[in-house]
Amino acid sequence: MTDGPWRRTAAGAGLVDDGGQVSSTIFAEMSALAVRTGAVNLGQGFPDEDGPAEVLAEAVAAIERGENQYPPGPGTLDLRHAISEHQARFYGLSPDPQGEVLVTAGATEALAATLLALVERGDEVLTFEPFYDAYGGLIALAGGRHRTVKLRAPDFQPDPEELRSAVSDRTRIILVNTPHNPTGTVLDRATLELVVELAERHDALIVTDEVYEHLTFDVPHVPIATLPGAAERTITISSGGKTFSTTGWKIGWLTAPRELVTAISTVKQFLTYVNGSPFQPATAVGLRLPDPSFRAIADGLRSKRDLLGAGLSAAGFSTFRPAGTYFIVADAAGLGWDDAAAFCRALPELAGVVAVPLSAFCTDRHDPEYASLVRFAFCKRTEVLERAVDGLGRLRS
Numbered sequence: 049m050t051d052g053p054w055r056r057t058a059a060g061a062g063l064v065d066d067g068g069q070v071s072s073t074i075f076a077e078m079s080a081l082a083v084r085t086g087a088v089n090l091g092q093g094f095p096d097e098d099g100p101a102e103v104l105a106e107a108v109a110a111i112e113r114g115e116n117q118y119p120p121g122p123g124t125l126d127l128r129h130a131i132s133e134h135q136a137r138f139y140g141l142s143p144d145p146q147g148e149v150l151v152t153a154g155a156t157e158a159l160a161a162t163l164l165a166l167v168e169r170g171d172e173v174l175t176f177e178p179f180y181d182a183y184g185g186l187i188a189l190a191g192g193r194h195r196t197v198k199l200r201a202p203d204f205q206p207d208p209e210e211l212r213s214a215v216s217d218r219t220r221i222i223l224v225n226t227p228h229n230p231t232g233t234v235l236d237r238a239t240l241e242l243v244v245e246l247a248e249r250h251d252a253l254i255v256t257d258e259v260y261e262h263l264t265f266d267v268p269h270v271p272i273a274t275l276p277g278a279a280e281r282t283i284t285i286s287s288g289g290k291t292f293s294t295t296g297w298k299i300g301w302l303t304a305p306r307e308l309v310t311a312i313s314t315v316k317q318f319l320t321y322v323n324g325s326p327f328q329p330a331t332a333v334g335l336r337l338p339d340p341s342f343r344a345i346a347d348g349l350r351s352k353r354d355l356l357g358a359g360l361s362a363a364g365f366s367t368f369r370p371a372g373t374y375f376i377v378a379d380a381a382g383l384g385w386d387d388a389a390a391f392c393r394a395l396p397e398l399a400g401v402v403a404v405p406l407s408a409f410c411t412d413r414h415d416p417e418y419a420s421l422v423r424f425a426f427c428k429r430t431e432v433l434e435r436a437v438d439g440l441g442r443l444r445s
Contacts, residue, residue: 073181074408078392087396088436091404093375095427099293100341103334110326119325121317123151130332131301139271143303150309151328153320154298155259155287156182161316162255162283162302163190171220176206178409178418180229196411202368204233208242215246221253224272227260230409230423231377232370234267244278254282262291262342264372265350280305288331291345297327349374352433356426359437364444374427377406381420383443388422400439
């Protein structure tokens with residue numbers, strides 16, 4: 049079989065190329081380039097250090113206790129309680145562990161199940177652009193129409209009038225990612241309030257991707273669900289992977305009103321069904337860590353952000369100081385490169401470093417607004433970042 053509905057959907061999502069082969073992402077290409085050249089990989093966003101020792105120890109203990117079979121479909125009750133406690137402790141929210149919390153295979157499955165459950169063919173889903181690459185594919189797989197509002201340098205906040213113009217009665221979901229990958233921006237309160245206003249006016253749902261919620265610098269994370277009028281129409285998605293440096297565990301979750309969780313669970317049961325038995329109690333331990341542990345995680349990343357940012361500036365880049373996540377955007381135009389994709393392919397030989405072009409996160413890969421912008425990840429060991437900074441210094445010579 050070479051065609052059919054599955055083939056057309058995959059092609060529309062950018063998953064299949066013109067020759068019928070599974071298409072490769074820029075992230076896979078750049079990571080392979082790092083391996084081939086021995087370059088420092090600052091392209092792919094995963095930490096190279098383990099997370100809190102007590103979180104890792106609980107995973108080992110859970111395996112030894114025999115927690116190695118299917119957990120309950122919604123997730124272990126203790127983890128659902130821990131998620132609810134976390135939301136109450138940090139944000140004053142109180143989702144019911146019995147029906148308003150769902151554990152998923154990472155935030156990506158939570159996004160997939162949500163979009164597949166709640167989007168009907170032709171519905172519009174609005175995201176900010178640049179956007180995490182999975183959004184476009186998942187919206188297409190759900191049969192939705194993807195609309196975007198640009199985040200422009202230097203502050204990467206949306207223009208309110210453009211946002212107002214993009215939302216209509218055809219909008220089913222406004223998908224908000226803050227702290228934002230790839231730009232590192234934290235959306236301001238005025239933007240969040242406008243999203244809620246527009247969602248209420250047009251009877252849209254709000255889906256929030258908050259996986260970097262504890263990785264902010266000098267600004268607080270404000271979940272949209274805490275704003276007046278938002279909770280009853282918001283699906284809040286997060287995970288433990290970024291906060292606890294356990295991205296391979298794929299333990300995510302969502303909280304939402306009961307009827308929305310029920311609809312999403314109906315789809316989720318046919319995706320992974322369940323996942324990560326021993327990692328669920330470990331993630332519960334992480335969510336119950338004391339406040340200083342969460343502050344230390346952010347403080348450690350802040351120092352790494354500053355180290356890499358200073359190195360990029362010294363190498364001749366213009367940089368945009370991120371308020372959150374573990375990514376920093378830099379402009380290569382000052383180095384004579386107007387094409388970030390070409391620059392990233394040359395960078396391993398020039399400096400022994402791998403990064404990704406910001407255009408990889410855009411609907412138009414040739415959009416001139418992002419053409420020379422590059423994303424670097426700073427979630428690496430200090431000595432790795434120092435080696436990258438030394439290599440980047442060669443760009444000045």
